[in-house]
Every structure is written in structure tokens, then in C-alpha cells.
Amino acid sequence: MGSYIVKRLLLSVPILLIISFLTFLLINLSPMDPAEVVLRAQEVPEITEELIAQTREELGLNQPFLKQYADWVMACLRLDFGESYVTGQTVWSLISPAFLNTLKLTMVSSTIIIIMSVILGVACALNEGRIWDRSVRGVSFFLTAMPSYWLASILIWYFSVRLDLLPTSGMDSYQSYILPVTVISVSYVGIYFRNVRSSMLNHLHEEYVVYGRACGLPEKKITMRILRNSLQVAVSIFCMAIPIILGSTVVIENVFAWPGLGRLSVKSILSRDFPVIQAYVLILAVAFVLFNTLSDMINAALNPKLRKEI
Amino acid sequence: MNRKSVKIWMLMISIALLAGCGETTQGSKAESAIRDEIIYATAKDIHDMNPHLYTGSMPAQGMVYESLVENTKEGIKPLLAESWDISEDGTTYTFHLRKDVKFHDGEPFNAEAVKLNIDAVQHNAEKHAWIKLSTKIKNVKVVDAYTVQLVLSEAYYPALVELSMTRPYVFLSPKDFIQGETKDGVNGHHGTGPYQFTEHKIDEYATFTANEEYWGGPPKIKKITAKVLPAGETTFLAMQKGEVNFVFTDDRGADSIDVQAMNQLVDAGTYQLVRSEAMNTKMMVANSSKSESPVSETAVREAIWHTIDRETISKDIFEGTETEANTLFSSNVNYADVELKERGYDPGRAEQMLEEAGWKKESDGKARFKAGKELAMKLYYDSNSSSQKTQAEFIQNAVKGIGIKLDIIGEESSSIANRRSTGDYELLFNQTWGLAYDPQSTISAFTSEASYLHTTKGIAQADHLYEHIQEVMVSKDEETRKSLYAEIMRTVHDEAVFIPISSGSVTVLAPKDLKGITFKQTQFELPFEQMYFE
Numbered sequence: 001m002g003s004y005i006v007k008r009l010l011l012s013v014p015i016l017l018i019i020s021f022l023t024f025l026l027i028n029l030s031p032m033d034p035a036e037v038v039l040r041a042q043e044v045p046e047i048t049e050e051l052i053a054q055t056r057e058e059l060g061l062n063q064p065f066l067k068q069y070a071d072w073v074m075a076c077l078r079l080d081f082g083e084s085y086v087t088g089q090t091v092w093s094l095i096s097p098a099f100l101n102t103l104k105l106t107m108v109s110s111t112i113i114i115i116m117s118v119i120l121g122v123a124c125a126l127n128e129g130r131i132w133d134r135s136v137r138g139v140s141f142f143l144t145a146m147p148s149y150w151l152a153s154i155l156i157w158y159f160s161v162r163l164d165l166l167p168t169s170g171m172d173s174y175q176s177y178i179l180p181v182t183v184i185s186v187s188y189v190g191i192y193f194r195n196v197r198s199s200m201l202n203h204l205h206e207e208y209v210v211y212g213r214a215c216g217l218p219e220k221k222i223t224m225r226i227l228r229n230s231l232q233v234a235v236s237i238f239c240m241a242i243p244i245i246l247g248s249t250v251v252i253e254n255v256f257a258w259p260g261l262g263r264l265s266v267k268s269i270l271s272r273d274f275p276v277i278q279a280y281v282l283i284l285a286v287a288f289v290l291f292n293t294l295s296d297m298i299n300a301a302l303n304p305k306l307r308k309e310i
Numbered sequence: 311m312n313r314k315s316v317k318i319w320m321l322m323i324s325i326a327l328l329a330g331c332g333e334t335t336q337g338s339k340a341e342s343a344i345r346d347e348i349i350y351a352t353a354k355d356i357h358d359m360n361p362h363l364y365t366g367s368m369p370a371q372g373m374v375y376e377s378l379v380e381n382t383k384e385g386i387k388p389l390l391a392e393s394w395d396i397s398e399d400g401t402t403y404t405f406h407l408r409k410d411v412k413f414h415d416g417e418p419f420n421a422e423a424v425k426l427n428i429d430a431v432q433h434n435a436e437k438h439a440w441i442k443l444s445t446k447i448k449n450v451k452v453v454d455a456y457t458v459q460l461v462l463s464e465a466y467y468p469a470l471v472e473l474s475m476t477r478p479y480v481f482l483s484p485k486d487f488i489q490g491e492t493k494d495g496v497n498g499h500h501g502t503g504p505y506q507f508t509e510h511k512i513d514e515y516a517t518f519t520a521n522e523e524y525w526g527g528p529p530k531i532k533k534i535t536a537k538v539l540p541a542g543e544t545t546f547l548a549m550q551k552g553e554v555n556f557v558f559t560d561d562r563g564a565d566s567i568d569v570q571a572m573n574q575l576v577d578a579g580t581y582q583l584v585r586s587e588a589m590n591t592k593m594m595v596a597n598s599s600k601s602e603s604p605v606s607e608t609a610v611r612e613a614i615w616h617t618i619d620r621e622t623i624s625k626d627i628f629e630g631t632e633t634e635a636n637t638l639f640s641s642n643v644n645y646a647d648v649e650l651k652e653r654g655y656d657p658g659r660a661e662q663m664l665e666e667a668g669w670k671k672e673s674d675g676k677a678r679f680k681a682g683k684e685l686a687m688k689l690y691y692d693s694n695s696s697s698q699k700t701q702a703e704f705i706q707n708a709v710k711g712i713g714i715k716l717d718i719i720g721e722e723s724s725s726i727a728n729r730r731s732t733g734d735y736e737l738l739f740n741q742t743w744g745l746a747y748d749p750q751s752t753i754s755a756f757t758s759e760a761s762y763l764h765t766t767k768g769i770a771q772a773d774h775l776y777e778h779i780q781e782v783m784v785s786k787d788e789e790t791r792k793s794l795y796a797e798i799m800r801t802v803h804d805e806a807v808f809i810p811i812s813s814g815s816v817t818v819l820a821p822k823d824l825k826g827i828t829f830k831q832t833q834f835e836l837p838f839e840q841m842y843f844e
Contacts, residue, residue, distance in 0.1 A: 032725075032728055040727060042363065042364055042365055042437075044364055044437050046758055046760045046761070047731065048436065048439055048760070050436060051436040051437065054436060086365055087357060087358055087365060088358065088365075088494075088495065094512070097512070098513070149541075149543070153543050153547070156544065156547050160551055161550045164551070167553065168544060168547050168551055168553055169539060170514065170515075170537075171514070254540045255543065255544055257514075257537075257538055257539045257540060257541070257544060259511075259512065259513035259514050259538070263540060264513070267354075270722055
């Protein structure tokens with residue numbers, strides 16, 4: 001298992017390098033001169049040729065491309081992502097609190113999503129075709145199809161304005177978590193519980209279950225065995241759910257005025273604040289690669305056959 | 311109906327479905343929530359409050375920092391300078407400062423502080439090239455503790471107006487400077503204004519508290535909070551609940567909540583809607599120098615002008631919140647009370663003009679052609695502005711009726727600004743700088759590559775126009791100035807390079823019992839210090 005982990009980690013290095021190169025290329029793909037982008041981002045009312053030349057010099061944009069890339073990668077390894085074009089603050093000082101805020105939201109939501117998905121998935125599988133199974137699937141279909149900004153607005157109106165129980169937005173107290181976490185969870189539970197359910201159903205008809213029943217094993221014990229086997233499939237899905245939620249909170253953060261990564265990224269994209277965009281893309285890419293590696297490792301630990309595949 | 315209003319309406323319908331039972335009194339909740347404090351919603355963070363740079367929120371900077379003089383309806387009035395003298399040749403301005411002013415950190419405001427601030431601005435001259443005064447200041451002399459002299463390289467009549475602007479000629483405590491400079495950041499944000507900047511949580515909120523030592527007397531509203539709410543729908547709900555109680559038009563002239571939503575809040579009885587007089591003109595800018603495009607022809611530009619039904623735009627798209635504009639500057643702008651050729655909504659006249667200019671309809675009777683070339687153009691709009699998109703669609707449909715094919719393309723604002731400065735456009739939406747800045751700032755932008763050079767340089771009298779602009783800025787005689795401005799305005803009007811659409815104003819949605827809501831001579835600030843609850 002040890003050598004598997006080392007091999008799997010080493011495999012992530014070239015992927016991360018390719019991602020970092022593509023991320024850095026972003027700035028050069030823009031049709032606008034990055035120096036001009038900086039000046040526009042700083043809302044300088046009139047941009048002159050001299051000012052552009054001066055800014056290019058200051059940003060080191062006159063250096064050869066590969067040197068710029070190498071310098072940037074080395075700096076990123078020290079968590080130095082440069083300075084924001086717009087505010088002049090370090091990207092780290094902007095992105096780290098935003099990342100933490102989104103992470104808090106993601107972790108609370110993921111926990112609820114996993115618990116709810118397992119409970120609903122198991123309950124539906126055990127009641128396959130019955131009214132409970134059909135109504136849960138029906139309601140979840142309706143809720144996942146609902147645009148999240150829409151659901152969010154309705155919940156804010158009902159629970160914050162009408163019932164006056166919760167704040168409409170912001171992240172001042174634990175109460176601020178309730179509505180955004182509910183909206184995120186509703187969208188994902190509807191997807192993930194189906195995976196648990198279908199995985200359970202596949203196992204329900206396997207020979208070991210029939211054999212277990214024939215041997216007179218208690219039903220509870222059989223269900224637990226099925227659940228354990230089914231969850232192996234769900235592990236990788238749940239692992240990937242975390243970076244997926246991390247990268248898809250834009251709408252929720254906007255509606256709930258949550259000062260997180262999603263909002264920061266949209267703001268940076270609109271003002272072409274490239275250093276922040278680069279750091280955002282890089283952080284998300286690293287999160288995807290890490291969680292993907294983690295899910296492979298867990299699966300390999302559960303199923304030794306997988307370890308030979310590398 | 312624009313996209314935002316559709317969303318609000320859809321929200322209302324769902325709410326009606328959800329709220330089957332129970333009584334609701336939204337109004338009273340908002341009423342009881344906040345007293346003696348203004349919490350305003352802002353779509354963006356206030357950013358860097360350094361007053362000598364351009365990223366900070368102007369309404370926020372306006373509360374904290376002050377200038378030497380103030381621009382009012384009645385003209386330039388004293389602010390931090392009690393009085394001033396201008397030398398006969400118009401190159402030396404001597405300011406006599408108020409003696410009872412202190413910065414928020416207790417430092418005295420005096421001639422030294424003025425010199426230090428103006429010098430710091432001048433040391434970053436490249437960034438301030440847009441404000442012509444920055445290119446004319448030769449030096450700043452401290453005459454005595456409370457007298458300071460500004461020496462210019464040549465007479466420049468808008469000097470006082472430019473000194474009255476929200477930035478960059480405003481004053482920061484010398485203690486906040488880093489090695490005598492402000493261009494690479496500052497240590498703190500202490501101005502002399504009615505409010506002190508007390509707390510800032512990036513992307514969450516910023517608070518400003520009343521300056522009890524303010525030389526003009528302490529403001530009655532003791533605390534102002536700028537709360538970041540990026541979504542208009544949330545702002546609407548937060549206002550209903552009373553978590554925020556104030557919204558106003560942002561720096562770019564966009565309202566953070568929809569017209570219907572504003573009306574609904576007013577109808578509920580808790581809020582009032584106050585609008586300023588016209589502050590700017592929203593328009594379409596035509597690139598006269600794009601010789602390969604039909605837009606370079608005056609007749610085509612005039613035809614488009616005649617085809618726009620401004621009354622419908624004002625009534626249906628802006629719901630009466632913006633009025634029709636028929637000239638580049640409304641008549642309340644200095645020097646803009648000029649008689650100009652009337653050019654109203656008249657599609658018949660537009661068709662006739664196109665015929666005369668040789669743009670004939672083909673057999674299908676729809677498209678127009680001249681020498682085998684179709685009469686087709688592109689119009690760029692800001693993809694983040696719902697009203698611009700609706701207007702673009704409306705205009706596209708209108709000009710189609712007279713045989714002009716108009717492609718409309720939504721892009722983000724920086725890309726549109728880039729098109730304007732490189733000349734890569736035929737038509738795009740823009741707006742004038744607004745009161746206080748106009749007409750001088752918009753007009754000097756006619757000659758600037760970054761602004762309207764491509765718009766103006768294709769017209770027949772371009773050289774004359776530029777000479778007049780050069781002259782008017784240094785002219786010392788009021789009558790000459792009037793006639794030069796009239797000449798400039800007539801030229802661009804006759805050439806129809808700026809096609810006016812509507813006059814925009816500043817909108818404030820505030821609690822009903824908030825009094826003293828007035829406006830400044832600029833669309834970028836509000837005098838919060840004059841407001842009070844009854």
C-alpha cells in the first residue's frame with residue numbers, strides 16, 4: 001500500500017505542472033495587454049502609452065515568457081501568488097480568508113450531504129418501488145431541478161423576512177449557515193442519494209445476499225454487509241463532491257453575500273484581475289487532484305486488486 | 311421587462327404560492343429595525359480608501375476626505391479653503407485655509423499638509439493625466455501656516471472645478487503617508503471629513519462613524535455602514551426585513567435594485583424614493599473614423615438618431631426614472647444652454663436621408679445597399695447592464711424598420727473601454743462624465759485616444775474642433791469661452807457622433823422619516839452629513 005501511495009502521489013506532479021502552465025498561459029491568451037488590464041482594473045481614468053510602458057516594466061512583463069513562468073511557479077510554491085491588479089494587496093491575503101469561508105460552507109454542506117444521501121439512499125433501496133421510495137425520488141427530482149438562486153430567494157423570503165427567524169445574508173453567526181447550507185445540500189443530496197440507492201439495489205440481488213438469507217443470517221446483518229459493499233462505490237463520488245462544491249458556490253455566495261472564493265473569482269474575472277484568477281484556478285485544480293488521489297487511495301485500501309493497476 | 315424584473319416577478323409569484331396563510335407586516339419590521347443609523351447596500355466592496363488612487367468607492371471617500379473648494383449649484387464655494395485669490399494672468403492661486411480643521415487622527419490641517427498632499431498626487435502624475443490640472447501644476451508654495459499657493463504653467467479656467475472633485479486633490483493626514491508618498495499605499499485613512507473610517511471587512515462591510523470634532527458641526531447620523539450585497543434580489547429582501555435601510559445609484563449609474571422592486575418598497579409605506587435632477591447623459595457613441603463602415607457617414611448617424619423613440623425608452627425601459635435626452639449635455643450643464651438643430655423621433659425622415667445618401671432598398675424591400683455593400687453595423691453593450699441590453703434590442707428592432715441591420719454584442723465593461731480606445735467599434739453605449747465634470751471633462755476627452763478620439767476624428771471639421779477645445783481650456787474670457795463651447799457642441803451635434811438617449815440621475819431609496827436627503831453637483835457622492843431622522 002505504501003508504494004501505491006508514493007506512486008499515486010508522484011503521478012499527480014506532472015498533472016499539476018500541466019495545470020499550472022495552462023493557468024499561467026491565461027494571462028497571455030487575453031486579447032488585451034496585461035499592463036493595460038492592470039490600469040483598467042485600477043480604474044485609471046486615462047491610459048497613456050507611457051503609463052502602459054511604465055506598468056509593463058513594473059510587472060516584469062518585458063521578461064521572456066518561460067522566465068516569467070518559472071518565477072511564478074517558484075513563487076506559488078512559497079504561497080506567493082503576487083499582488084492583485086485591482087487592490088494592490090497580496091493575492092494570498094485576499095484568497096486565504098475567502099478560501100476559508102468557502103471551505104467552512106463546503107465542509108458543513110458535505111457532511112450533511114453525505115449523511116442525508118446515505119440515509120435516504122438506504123431507506124429508498126430497502127423500500128424499492130413503494131410509496132416512500134417514489135415520493136422521495138419525486139421530491140428530490142423537483143428540488144434538484146429548481147435553480148438554486150431561486151430556491152435561495154424563496155427561503156430567504158420565508159424564513160428571514162416573513163418568519164424573521166434567520167438573517168437574510170452575511171456570515172455573522174451560526175444561524176447564517178442554515179439557509180446557504182440547506183440550498184447547497186438540497187441540490188446535491190438529490191443527486192448523491194440516487195448513487196447510494198442504485199448501488200444498494202445492485203448488491204441486494206447479488207449471490208452473497210441470497211446465500212446469507214438461505215443460511216438464516218439476521219436481516220440486519222445482511223443489510224449492514226450490503227451497505228458496506230455499496231459504500232465502496234460511493235466513496236469516490238463523495239470525495240469528488242468536496243472539490244465540486246468548493247468550486248460551484250458562486251451563485252449561493254452571491255445570493256447570500258457570503259464572502260467566499262466563488263464571489264472573489266467572479267469579481268476577479270469581471271475585472272480581469274489575473275493574479276487572483278490564476279491563484280483561484282490553481283487552488284481548485286490542486287483540490288481536485290488531491291481529492292481524486294485520496295479517493296483512489298481509499299478505494300485501493302478497500303480493494304487490494306486496484307493497487308496493481310498503477 | 312428586463313431580466314432582473316422577470317426574476318423579481320417570478321419571486322413574487324412563488325412567494326404568493328408559498329404564503330398561503332398568515333398575516334404579514336413587512337413594513338413595520340423595517341421600521342422598527344434600525345434607528346439613527348444608515349446601513350446602505352453596495353454591490354461591491356469599498357476597496358482601497360487611499361484618496362489619491364482610483365479603486366476606492368467614491369461615496370465612501372466623499373464621507374472621509376475633503377477638498378479645498380466645493381462645487382455647488384451656485385458655483386464654487388469655500389470648503390477647506392476659506393477664500394482664495396487668483397493672479398491676473400490666471401496662473402497663481404492663493405488659498406487661505408480654515409484654521410479650525412483637524413484630521414481624524416488629531417493632526418492639524420495646514421498649508422504644509424496641503425503641499426504634502428498635492429505634491430504626492432503630482433509624483434504619480436501619469437495616473438492623473440485625465441485631470442488636466444495635474445499637467446499644469448508647476449509647484450505648491452507654503453506662504454505661511456494657513457496660506458498656500460498653487461502655481462500653474464498657464465492659465466486654466468477649470469482649475470477650481472477640478473480641485474473640488476472627489477479625488478485626487480483631497481487631503482489625507484501626513485501621518486498616513488509612507489515616506490512622504492501615497493502612490494504605493496498608505497498607513498491609514500484619516501481625512502478631515504464628517505465621517506471617520508472605522509472598520510472594514512473585505513467583501514462584508516465597512517463602517518463610518520460621525521466625526522464629533524467636525525469643523526462644520528457633528529453630523530446627526532452617527533453611524534453609516536456599507537454592507538456588501540452583490541445580488542439585487544437579496545438587497546430587496548434585506549430592505550424588506552430592515553437589515554439594510556438605504557440604497558443609491560452606484561458609481562457607474564446603475565441602480566442596485568430594480569425599478570419595480572423600488573416602487574414596491576415605496577408602496578409598502580416604509581420607504582421614500584428621491585431622485586436628483588439630471589446628472590449625466592446616456593448615449594450611443596458612433597465611430598466616425600471607421601472609414602470602411604457606413605457609420606462614418608453623417609447621414610447614417612443622423613438616420614439612426616431619428617429612428618430612436620426616446621419617449622418609449624424612457625417610459626417602458628426606465629419606467630420614467632430617466633428622461634429623454636436630445637442633446638449631448640442637458641441644459642443645466644454649464645455652457646450647455648446652446649441652440650441646436652432639433653432632431654426628434656422621425657423614422658420617415660430617417661428613410662428619406664438614407665435614400666438621399668444612396669442607400670437604396672433591394673427588391674425584397676428590407677435591407678439597404680450602396681455599391682453592393684449592405685447597410686449593416688455592430689453595437690456593443692455592457693453585458694452586466696440589463697437596461698443597456700434591453701435598449702440595444704429595442705434600437706436593433708427600430709433601425710431594422712428603416713433597413714439598417716444592427717448586430718448587438720454584449721461584452722464586459724473593460725473590453726468595451728478597450729474597443730473605445732483602439733477604435734475597434736462602430737457603435738457602443740457610454741455616458742458623459744456628469745455634472746461638475748461637464749462639459750470640460752467630456753469635451754477634453756474628445757481629443758484623447760483613450761476616450762473619444764476615434765469618435766470625433768472622422769468628421770469633416772475635426773481639426774477645427776480640436777483647436778477650439780485647446781483654446782477653450784486656456785481661455786480667460788467668459789464670453790469667448792461661451793462661444794467656443796457653443797461652437798464645439800454644435801459641431802458634434804450636427805455630425806451626430808454622440809447619439810443621446812436618456813438623462814440619468816442619482817436615485818436614493820431611504821426610510822420615509824429620513825430627512826435632509828440632498829445631492830451634490832456630482833453623481834459620485836451623497837452628502838450623508840446633512841441627513842437626519844425625524
